[in-house]
Amino acid sequence: MTEGSNTAAKRLLKEINEIHKAAARPGGVDSGVLHLSPIAEDSLFSWVAVITSSETSGDSPYKGGRFKVAIEIPEDYPVRPPTMKFISKVCHPNVHWKTGEICLDLLKSAWSPAWTLKTACVAISLLLDAPEPDSPLNCDAANLLRCNDRRGYDSLIKMYTSLYSETD
């Protein structure tokens, strides 16, 4: 291990600790992030998250959906961002239908080391209900929004959410 990856490991252990502490606090769990942890005890640099819509009121078409996100962490984390992509199928204007790639500037050019894996997951859950149809990775979904066909969009998303949502 290089000295840089020691820094990353130290930071990741802290983040695990904070996630446990938050889980123990009443109301400490964020509504949009159902699960976030390393995939195995000995794999500090590969994590998995389960994300849902963070809208508690209202009528999100993603409501009830549970979507897995694979997180790969570079050795120079947190200076460089983690790679995060959906492994569950998600129909969303800013998510690539085939690869699960997520178009979110904070995962690329706007990443700051002050973000954590947790806050990045929260941002992804917020992205579900705040799509940016003008920078689409999924043009079919984005075009419905661009034509102001909100009903068509919602029913398409609802259908895919019920088809591909992960079970508990």
Next chain:
Amino acid sequence: MDIEKKADERPSDTEILAYEKTLRAEFLAAPLVGASTGFGALLAEFHEGNIFHKKVQQLSGKAVAFRAIRKDGNCFYRALCFALCEALLNFQGTEWAKRVRERVLDSRKILISAGYDPIITDDFFEPLGEAIAETYSIEKLTEAFEKDYISDTIVCYLRLVTAAELKLNRDLYEAFILDSHPTIEDFISHQVEPMGIESDQIHIVAMSNALGVTINVANLDGSDADLNFHDITPMMPLELENPKSQPVLNLLYRPGHYDIVYL
């Protein structure tokens, strides 16, 4: 890059970033903080008769040395911090050094007031805390700044201090930001916090105010006038008995880049 891709398969963001990196490889091969040199190499970058060439000549008449900083978008913070740590060593034991160290240590509290979580940000403070220690030497300083993760962590911390300064004193800065960004938070998340994003006048003013140091920028722009200097003094200066005798941190500005000069 794989140009055989079908029309509907755009390159992934990762591929785009990798490609950008190859374009910038030449710059990224340079040391993070170069050795202190004369002005020969800098002069050679410009054609004789060019306005930049003329201004470098003017500068070399006034300055004693030049230190190149890597062109990676983090140059302002890296240059400023190296110049600051170097000045702390040169002015060891003075009231100025004592007060600057206090300001740097206090910056951790300022980050908390601005809403940053100390559990995360204290990690970023550590290398800077070591670099400003009285026991440091110029050799150790150069060595530390040449290590990516130390040097970048310091840059990251100063970015957060800049962000906190902007947030906590928004009345001072908003007028300069709101014509290009909807809120100061938006400006911070796009122009301050991310690594590799270049700095502007407002970042320099914020750093000067936050650290209480005077920053003098030799302005090597393309205008026809003679080489000029921008003296940026803090609005909340350090409490010094003899404020006139404090060191000034000298930087050289060229469009899109900052280096260190010694006057």
